[in-house]
Amino acid sequence: MSTLEIDRARKLYGDLEVLKEVSISIATGDFLVLLGPSGCGKSTLLNMIAGLENISGGEIRIAGRVVNDLSPKDRDIAMVFQSYALYPTMTVRQNIEFGMKIRGVPQAERDKAVKTAADLLQMTHLLDRKPSQLSGGQRQRVAMGRAIVRQPKLFLFDEPLSNLDAKLRVDMRTEIKRLHARLGTTIVYVTHDQIEAMTLATRVAVMKDGVVQHLDDPQSVYDRPANVYVAKFVGSPSMxxxxxxxxxxxxxxxxxxxxxxxxxxxxxxxxxxxxxxxxxxxxxxxxxxxxxxxxxxxxxxxxxxxxxxxxxxxxxxxxxxxxxxxxxxxxxxxxxxxxxxxxxxxxxxxxxxxxxxxxxxxxxxx
Incomplete structure (x- = not known):
């Protein structure tokens, strides 16, 4: 079970409340997109799920377990960042297997996991290259491969396509959707791009000023927006x-x-x-x-x-x-x-x- 339950989660920086009792629940295999403009609280919420930010109130439960006080390494998650965060001196193979290596996973098991991830992401021919020899889209594939080999309960994506050009973003959207379909994993994905939200998500949470304005499947959010803000934010041209x-x-x-x-x-x-x-x-x-x-x-x-x-x-x-x-x-x-x-x-x-x-x-x- 890879469920995610966010129950009245709050985040305060001093007197500033940036998340205001956010409640979201998704089932195993769901693809949740946190959608909204800069400053709406979506990345803060993702970082709280990951354990990179402390929670000020409420609970976050992964697979039924409260993780409020757990460190990131104990939450059984994998995160794909906007900046790729690859080690420049390592090959693609070494980048993908690095986390397993420091956890003491045997070489044979590491090799098998790297091959599975490389085949899945169609990058077997890139395994011996360094990050400097890769395109932006290829680097993002490596970052995704590094997450896949961990076999976590939850994948977290923090605006992973924002550094790519328009065509590459379209291509990588397809790759991520294909990856989700093949693995059936539970994903939480942050973006300000409503096209990404509509094409990728099974559930969309539209956010504004630290509040979830509408949580539903993408078509329902598009057809029956909860308020004027959602109506104008989702759709191009907007409603x-x-x-x-x-x-x-x-x-x-x-x-x-x-x-x-x-x-x-x-x-x-x-x-x-x-x-x-x-x-x-x-x-x-x-x-x-x-x-x-x-x-x-x-x-x-x-x-x-x-x-x-x-x-x-x-x-x-x-x-x-x-x-x-x-x-x-x-x-x-x-x-x-x-x-x-x-x-x-x-x-x-x-x-x-x-x-x-x-x-x-x-x-x-x-």
Whole structure:
């Protein structure tokens, strides 16, 4: 069992509280990504799991055992750092087996473990090279190999791809995902890159100011963000947050949005409980709509809005169309050449996937 349980964990530096009763629980084989901007507390939390930072309150349990007071070497973890942390005078083989060597593991067992890790990471041909002879991606493979041979209960990754160029990051994401699938190990991974989070994780914890804002599987975080902060942080382009008013017609919620130069758009078919609809009837709300929920439609299409396109940004496979609605700039993702700048367009909206937020506290309305 390689479960991880973080129970109301706190971290204080003097009077500054950088982690505020964080609680996260993952099962054996989960891939947890701690996602958030610099300063949100994600690396501090990872270091507390590793034992590199003391915990100020709460408990951290690995495989059911409280590890608050255990040293890093007694926690049965392996950590892969952003900086690789390889010994420059050693070969790849020596770097990978070094930890086993100082623990007194016999040579035959070390050789077998190094071969297994090298085969898994497709770097057998690199075993006799020094780190200076490797690319950034190859060095990261060595760091991962050194972690694999320990066969720990928990793998910890601290922004391991941030030093790589864009193409190498994509390649290494694939390698890490393949590694997780083959080994079935439990992983905790820190990043500020929401694409890494979406592609790698089985569970994502979005953090802000030392607080977990949303913990769920990646698709749920994307489709039903807990609040406006999560909605804007996850997704590229991010979710549009449009001021609107909620009306109720025949018991059904209708979002009313001001559109420049035309009649207000009225969108129905929004998923909302009858209790929430009654509570927010006639009130200002925030409407969350992903860019891909728009499509080009005919003038008589249901659940559509006619807008003036300000800017188009071709990306190749699609086009980003920017327009004003509700007093803010809105982005729609449409097919190439489907719309043109400085023209009007009627865009249908998939209202079944719209998310509503409270205009005051910015929390999702269900």
């Amino acid at each position: 549009n947050i449009v001021p609107a008013r909620l009306d109720v017609e025949d018991g059904r919620p209708v979002a009313v949005i001001d559109v420049p130069g035309g009649a207000a758009a009225r969108l129905s078919g929004i998923p909302l409980s009858s209790q929430a609809a009654a509570k927010y009837a006639g009130r200002s709300i925030l409407l969350g709509v992903r860019p891909e929920l728009f499509s080009v439609a005919g003038a008589q299409a249901a659940q559509a809005v006619t807008v003036n396109i300000d800017v188009v940004e071709p990306t190749g496979p699609d086009t980003l169309a920017l327009f004003q609605a509700g007093g803010v700039e809105v982005t729609a993702r449409v097919p190439p050449r489907a719309v043109a700048a400085r023209t009007s367009a009627t865009l249908a909206v998939d209202t079944g996937k719209i998310v509503l937020f409270d205009a005051d506290n910015e929390q999702r309305i269900d």
